[in-house]
Amino acid sequence: MSAGRERAVQAVADTLSDPALSGIVDLVAWPENDDGRRGVVVMNATGAARLHPGEPDEVLSGRNPVANQDPMAFLPTAAEAADPSPPNERNAYPYAAERLLSLFADPERSPDLVVLHTPRHYFPEHGGHRGEHGSLDVIQSRAPLLLSGPGVTIDGLVAEHARLRDVGPTLAWLAGVDPSPVHGRLSDAHGAPLDGVVLDRFVGRGARWVVGILWDGAHCGDLLEQTAAGRLPNVARLLERGGALTGGAVAEFPSLTLTNHTSILTGAAVGRHGVLSNLFLDRSTGERIDANDATTWHRWPEWARPDVPTIFEQVAWARPDAVTACVNEPADRGATHSTMQLIRQSGMNDGSAALAHLMPDAAASPYLGNRAHLADDYYTWATRADDVGLMQVLGLWESAASAPALTWWASAVTDAGHHAGGPRSPIARDSFADSDRRLGAFLDRLDALGVTDDVVVLLTADHGFEGADPARTGGWDQSLRSTGVALDDVGPGFVYLG
Ligand SMILES: [Zn+2]
Incomplete structure (x- = not known):
């Protein structure tokens, strides 16, 4: 300087x-x-x-x-x-x-x-x-981390923590990507070790299917409290078959959405993946990048540095025949099925905002517990987007034959609920309950297909929350x-x- x-x-x-x-x-x-x-x-x-x-x-x-x-x-x-x-x-x-x-x-x-x-x-x-x-x-950096299903070696609540950048490498490893024999971690495009580590201290390989679920902004402590209080019966179903870290997973800084979605799905720290914040400048182009908006999410591949592969690319390299899916998530490069890729291919400049009129009516959502929250525009949008997300997941999981080897499923209403009221507020807790009902529909599908014992599930978020x-x-x-x-x-x- x-x-x-x-x-x-x-x-x-x-x-x-x-x-x-x-x-x-x-x-x-x-x-x-x-x-x-x-x-x-x-x-x-x-x-x-x-x-x-x-x-x-x-x-x-x-x-x-x-x-x-x-x-x-x-x-x-x-x-x-x-x-x-x-x-x-x-x-x-x-x-x-x-x-x-x-x-x-x-x-x-x-x-x-x-x-x-x-x-x-x-x-x-x-x-x-x-x-x-x-x-x-x-607290703003603490996301939940819950693991459930075959291979999980923790039982109930354990006083441990991990990093959010460990999530992607762990999912990729569970889906068949091997760490480098040289440095023991997954590698970037140059063979250098990624920042995140495989969480093999909490889970082992063996599940046929791998599912990662992100509830945006889900507050770690209150998620576990609400589950213990019996208000999130489907998170409890997951917990019965595994465990959660009470210290959760520490977000990268800043503890913002797209920055951490990118770290989660690449295993790379912020300075390596390039999605520095929701809003940042690029001095080389003079561009002011607004990365976190319904009109811009689909442009994520323009901003993420190309030499940090996503977990979908990692799986594709290790298992060229494997099918992967990335639902309602911008950080999707290399996924076989991807919501954002459909939006890009549609050529609509406004991205997912242009699709708003195609989304189902929030007031008719069977997963919405309290219609009063539709007074909040973000809660309404997230309800519609999350209903579309669940529809996609159930479509992908129509049968065991069609199910992706790796599914990533992001939801937004928990972020809306926590922004509106702060952690532990009634609207934040209702957003948990809505998400829990959507989770229940997916877990019911696994039960109906008879594959519950063959699916390992990781539930996390991209950051925590505090009240202003x-x-x-x-x-x-x-x-x-x-x-x-x-x-x-x-x-x-x-x-x-x-
Ligand atoms: Zn977020």
Whole structure:
């Protein structure tokens, strides 16, 4: 970094670390070249620290803003409910150095500095909701991880955690892809090890069919609590035949949707797969990429770096005859059957938005538990999309002969429910119940086909959720302008200089 650039970053960081902003700015972070070693500096009103993966953090002043990096923090779930959306001093930031460094690893797309909202910050003027995610903190980064069926070696709830980037390599391995004998992991297109590892400590091979299910934004703790309380009988059916990690799977940073769908389905960290955020800049083209929208999801292959293969490509290389399916999911390259591929082939520029009129009526959905939620446009859209998703899955699983070797099935209504009300809210819990009913229809199909004992199922999400405080408003735009530094704050929170 040039001296001028360094001064500009420091000026922005100093401004955003003003105690007057500490209610909305959790911390800021930027990359640093320290004697040729790549590191990250984190800073807020209470202090600053320099981070290098695998080494103790170096406190530069005051206290370390990411002093607690325990991925098992706020467990059991009652501990989280007792201190929801905690301030920086009581919060935890798992794998802080590694996750932040990866965000800054893309030469064309990484921001110069990143700003984290406090969990309580409410910013509807920039698209913020009552429930939010995107942060580095443990609760927004904690997705559930449940494994069920033949080969699963955990039983019930176990006090463990994994990473979301482990999910894809695990599914691919279960579907027949072998790790490299050289480095023991699945490989990218150059033979280099992927970041995620195969979770063979929780599951073994042997199932004839592999199914991965993603409930977008499903809050890990509340999913397990609601299941234990008897409100999610079909998740309970899965749990009876396997187990779940109470620490779930830690998302990549930022804990946003398409960034993590991509890490899940490639096993690659953010800086390698290139889908850096929902909204980011590409300096090489000058393009402002809005990756997470019904009108743009189908363009995912334009943004994901081509040298990180998806699990569908991995399976196709290992087993050319195997059929794979990717339902309602943008990160689909190489899948035999794919919803987004149909949309691309239709030539409709508006992607899935153009198909809205073809989707079933939400009010007629047999899986919708509470019609009052149709007052929320996103909940309504997600109900329709998820009904279409289930229709596709049941179509693929019409018979054992037609069933794909690997099925990936993404659903959205849990994200809608958690955005609308935040975790543990009635609408979030109803979104779980709706998804559970769709899951039940699929599990009934497996039972009817007599194949339940031959299918291994993994249930996860792409991030967690925390509740915002509607009284905690305001922004940092004016403060950024006061620095006089020329910059573009995309997101907001992704700061590009110049
Ligand atoms: Zn999401």
